[in-house]
Amino acid sequence: MTADRWQRLKNEWGRRLQPGEQSVVIAWSSFTATFAGVRALTHWIHDGHGPSSGGMSLGGHHFHHYNIGIAGLAAIGAVALRGHERHLRHPVTAAAYGTAIALIVDELALLIDLKDVYWARQGRTSVDAAIILTAVGATVAAGLPFWSHARGALRA
Template identity: 35%
Template sequence: MQWFHDWWRIDVIDAGKGPLLLSFVAFVITFVITRSITRMIRAGRGPFHNMSNGGVHLHHSTPGIILLVVGAFTAVGSVGRTPWDYVAAVLVGIGASLVLDEFAMIFHLEDVYWSREGQLSVNVVTLAAACVGLAAVGVSPVDVPGLGDTEQLVRGGVVTALLFHLVLVATTALKGKYPTAVIGFFASPVTWVAAVRLARPTSPWARWFYTPDKKKRAEHRAETFDTRWDPVRSRWDDFIGGTPTS
């Protein structure tokens, strides 16, 4: 367990990432509890039920926004690593989870929670959890361990590498691979592959640079990819968020 002790001391405590890690844990636990409760309500099991006020259904994104705002102002108002930083971290984690769990409803401006469109929330939560989790455990595109202040040549190389990395991330996003671009921002090898492969046929990159023949190749590749992986993604979304009714 020495590796865990070293990781905890260097990458979490010394790096000041205690609040971020706590926020990540609160985010994940809140999402699991929220989805469990909503699925029980949907199935008519347990003591839980929908809440309403004057005939208006109270969505859990409402208290989520309140907690998120309170947590944000608490973080801004706290000084140093005081206990309030950790309070703010918990509030932000819980609030963000409640809001993103209903992201699809906010995006579509209608109640699509249990529809196929509503599974966008599961994708957003999964992506957010992955990125925050990577940052919490010490994965960062700008961390340069052991770099001294006088090592100008090394710093120049690092800056050049980071700029190149950002170009690859932007290229991946322009190719329509938005989740891959976000993950690749933290895990650079992901963008090395995604940036050189064919773009999605509806992406800005395909519209700007692809000839009709190359666009057909992109459409064929996208169709093959979606045929293979869409069922896997759908099963994952159904497992996490519940099978949609439409």
């Protein structure tokens, strides 16, 4: 992408979306990318391409990535409660929020059933599809004031 197109896209982003709307688009985009990436990575590991332990381990115990998501939300909560105003809608804060939520949602069945059913067949494919469609749909919906103008900025 040329510098001129990038600048036009950046201008439309600032003109069409308020800071809160920008944060929502960034958070949903981060959620979508993280969820898809974690799904792909866990399937790759499960298929025998990753660590022989099947994932992360601490002290000989499997470490679920929802723990990282919970820690991330705790940190974002601390920023919201005690951080400076400029951090509240910062793109990094929004991206971290989306990432943390994706790490938790990816292992939601474990949290609901309180047993490790991550690789159980029942409903896993439909849950994955529903969450991915929700994430993509929300990203599109959150950015509605921007997308048509983005397309125009990139064409010009």
